Amino acid sequence: MEQSVDMSDGATSVSNSGRRRVRKAEAGPDLGGAAVASGGDVEQHIYQTVFDSVLNQRLTPGTKLPEPALCELFGVSRAVIRKVLQRLEHERIVELRPNKGAVIAAPTPEETRQIFEARRALEVSIVEIAARRHTAKDLADLRKLLAHEHEVTHNLYQPAWAACAREFHLRIAAVAGNPILTNYLTELMTRCSLIVALYQPTGNAACEHAEHGRIVDYMEKGDVASARAEMGRHLRALEDNISLDRGSSTQSLAQMLNLG
Amino acid sequence: MEQSVDMSDGATSVSNSGRRRVRKAEAGPDLGGAAVASGGDVEQHIYQTVFDSVLNQRLTPGTKLPEPALCELFGVSRAVIRKVLQRLEHERIVELRPNKGAVIAAPTPEETRQIFEARRALEVSIVEIAARRHTAKDLADLRKLLAHEHEVTHNLYQPAWAACAREFHLRIAAVAGNPILTNYLTELMTRCSLIVALYQPTGNAACEHAEHGRIVDYMEKGDVASARAEMGRHLRALEDNISLDRGSSTQSLAQMLNLG
DNA sequence: AATGGAAAAATCGTAGACGATTTGTGATGT
DNA sequence: ACATCACAAATCGTCTACGATTTTTCCATT
Numbered sequence: 001m002e003q004s005v006d007m008s009d010g011a012t013s014v015s016n017s018g019r020r021r022v023r024k025a026e027a028g029p030d031l032g033g034a035a036v037a038s039g040g041d042v043e044q045h046i047y048q049t050v051f052d053s054v055l056n057q058r059l060t061p062g063t064k065l066p067e068p069a070l071c072e073l074f075g076v077s078r079a080v081i082r083k084v085l086q087r088l089e090h091e092r093i094v095e096l097r098p099n100k101g102a103v104i105a106a107p108t109p110e111e112t113r114q115i116f117e118a119r120r121a122l123e124v125s126i127v128e129i130a131a132r133r134h135t136a137k138d139l140a141d142l143r144k145l146l147a148h149e150h151e152v153t154h155n156l157y158q159p160a161w162a163a164c165a166r167e168f169h170l171r172i173a174a175v176a177g178n179p180i181l182t183n184y185l186t187e188l189m190t191r192c193s194l195i196v197a198l199y200q201p202t203g204n205a206a207c208e209h210a211e212h213g214r215i216v217d218y219m220e221k222g223d224v225a226s227a228r229a230e231m232g233r234h235l236r237a238l239e240d241n242i243s244l245d246r247g248s249s250t251q252s253l254a255q256m257l258n259l260g
Numbered sequence: 261m262e263q264s265v266d267m268s269d270g271a272t273s274v275s276n277s278g279r280r281r282v283r284k285a286e287a288g289p290d291l292g293g294a295a296v297a298s299g300g301d302v303e304q305h306i307y308q309t310v311f312d313s314v315l316n317q318r319l320t321p322g323t324k325l326p327e328p329a330l331c332e333l334f335g336v337s338r339a340v341i342r343k344v345l346q347r348l349e350h351e352r353i354v355e356l357r358p359n360k361g362a363v364i365a366a367p368t369p370e371e372t373r374q375i376f377e378a379r380r381a382l383e384v385s386i387v388e389i390a391a392r393r394h395t396a397k398d399l400a401d402l403r404k405l406l407a408h409e410h411e412v413t414h415n416l417y418q419p420a421w422a423a424c425a426r427e428f429h430l431r432i433a434a435v436a437g438n439p440i441l442t443n444y445l446t447e448l449m450t451r452c453s454l455i456v457a458l459y460q461p462t463g464n465a466a467c468e469h470a471e472h473g474r475i476v477d478y479m480e481k482g483d484v485a486s487a488r489a490e491m492g493r494h495l496r497a498l499e500d501n502i503s504l505d506r507g508s509s510t511q512s513l514a515q516m517l518n519l520g
Numbered sequence: 521a522a523t524g525g526a527a528a529a530a531t532c533g534t535a536g537a538c539g540a541t542t543t544g545t546g547a548t549g550t
Numbered sequence: 551a552c553a554t555c556a557c558a559a560a561t562c563g564t565c566t567a568c569g570a571t572t573t574t575t576c577c578a579t580t
Contacts, residue, residue: 066531077534077565087342090350098530099571118440121389125381180378184444325560337535338562359541359562 046074046084054093054190055102056159056164057197061106064096091187093194097234105194112195116239119188122181123169123235124228129176131227132220138175142216145171149212161205162196168212192238201241211237276399279327306334314364314450315417315426317457321366325354351447353454365454372455376499379448383429383495384488386445387434390488398435402476405431409472413465414446421465422456428472452498461501471497 053059070081085102088094095105107115123190130138145168166189173182198204211234218227313319329333330341345362348354367375390398405428412421426449433442456463471494478487 001533007386056375070532079564082532083346086346087350100573114438114440117389117438118444121438121441122382125385129377129381178374178377180448181381184378188440226464235306328561339534339536342563360543361561 022171027234039186042074042076043080043084046070046076046080047087049074050084050088051093052191054197055163055193055195059104060197061104061194063104065102065104066201067102092191104229105191107191107195107196112199112226112242115188115191115195116235116243118240119185119192120232120235122184122188123173124175124232126176126178126185127183127215127219128224128228128247130172131180131224133223134175134219135179139216139220142168142171142219146213146216148211149209153209155205158196158203162203165208166193172215195242199242203241207237261517263493302334302336303340306330306336309334310344311353311450314457315423315453317453319364320457321364321454323364325362325364326374327362352451355431360393365389365451367451367455368460371488372502375448375455376502379445379452380495382441382444382500383433385491386433386436386438386441387475387479387491388484388488389438389441390432391484393437393484394435394479399476399480402431402435402479406469406473406476410468413469415465418456418463422453422463425455425468425472426453432475442504455502459502463498463501467497468494508518 004058015093050059050065065082067085070085074081083167085094085096089096089102094102096102145164149161149164149168152164156162168182169185169189171180173185176182211230215227215234216232217232218224309396310319311326327338327341327345329337330344331338334341345354345356349356352365353361356362379504405424409421409424412424415421429445429449430442433445437444471490475487475490475494478484478490
């Protein structure tokens with residue numbers, strides 16, 4: 001039995017990067033969340049829906065994404081679906097196996113190690129730049145995020161405070177002010193979501209929250225080196241939560257089975 | 261008058277990542293370099309041809325890439341061309357303006373700054389990992405590259421020793437052993453080629469070569485911090501070579517004109 | 521009953537065609 | 551003579567159809 005595509009509840013904010021063109025009213029069921037508006041960014045809408053579904057773990061690694069199914073789900077032709085799938089493939093969110101269908105990517109243990117190493121390499125540099133460049137408003141915004149994070153610490157629904165944590169890391173990247181690095185980080189964090197969905201680590205929200213707080217503290221003090229070091233420790237702790245469960249191959253193997 | 265697509269001489273090595281499927285003999289002129297082999301990786305061949313043409317500055321920023329022209333150049337349908345163009349767009353090599361055609365990307369001064377900052381952030385971490393992980397063979401290979409680099413130092417043809425320099429940086433990334441970071445670096449170095457083609461800096465090959473040598477020296481000594489620092493200086497020197505010419509907006513403006 | 525193979529169904533890759541948007545050119549009016 | 555508007559050419563976005571490959575199912579055989 002195979003998993004099926006669902007992705008209801010498109011509860012996202014992301015503003016549509018302005019495009020125009022009004023072609024025709026929708027012909028399909030028009031599901032996914034927000035109303036299909038322009039017609040040209042239907043592509044963006046579909047991408048965002050799949051993307052968010054992955055982040056919220058409604059689409060888990062190994063799930064098949066048949067083109068005909070997506071076509072009638074979104075009421076579009078295969079051309080646009082294939083375009084979206086190719087984009088998702090380039091971002092390593094889906095894997096396009098020639099003549100064998102598209103599936104949500106399932107990072108291997110080795111890939112997991114590489115992803116976390118790359119994220120550490122990137123994010124320590126990002127936090128260093130952010131620590132040098134931050135303004136008073138930046139710190140205030142980060143503190144506000146930390147406060148919100150504290151509120152949802154005890155939320156048992158994992159994707160809820162996972163999104164909160166992502167927002168924190170993304171905000172630091174925004175403070176650094178380099179959209180290229182932000183894009184790379186976004187890509188790596190998305191793949192981290194896949195890893196979490198695959199290996200289901202026992203994340204400690206309170207612990208993560210404390211580490212986030214220390215990072216901001218160091219930034220505020222202007223202690224660049226310590227901010228770097230703390231971010232490195234934080235990311236290594238995240239990876240360790242995965243690595244521990246990686247040894248027990250039961251989950252990994254089970255996932256491998258319903259993949260093929 | 262617009263620039264036209266040419267891209268003769270596909271002098272590259274890149275091995276075809278094995279795909280099979282033999283459909284039919286080519287119907288078009290079959291130009292571009294190597295013979296169209298399998299049929300399924302025609303896509304890879306076209307991508308590689310454009311990619312190499314950008315690196316060798318045969319395709320310069322602002323050059324238009326009309327789909328029909330590429331179709332008959334490679335003897336394929338628009339579908340595969342659009343696929344390649346979308347991939348190139350994702351890597352920021354070409355810009356796809358809706359209903360207005362594809363052009364080779366022309367990084368703005370602000371983007372140039374971001375690209376170099378991102379590359380520094382990435383590559384200092386890469387050289388740090390490489391400095392911790394290198395084997396004796398890695399060092400020998402790097403020394404061999406340095407020797408070859410020394411030979412072509414006085415080659416007046418810029419793309420020649422530019423390719424040599426790229427290979428050196430890529431090899432260090434290979435030593436680090438993280439394909440994700442290597443991919444990001446490749447992307448950024450490609451965009452640096454665009455920048456060089458746009459702003460035509462007065463690069464000092466001998467100076468670069470000396471800096472490369474110092475980096476390997478520090479790696480051999482196990483002096484991780486100094487290797488990091490030297491790589492940072494090296495990349496900053498590269499950027500400064502651009503920045504100087506950036507002030508004189510004559511070149512930039514001239515390029516801007518033949519863009520639209 | 522289990523296994524091997526063949527046919528059918530499903531899915532994917534590519535090509536060709538049509539409609540929409542943009543751009544360049546030429547004629548016309550001021 | 552210059553600006554403006556309309557028309558034509560070019561280019562792009564999308565849809566539909568066909569061929570190839572893969573997977574699944576079913577039946578015959580051991």
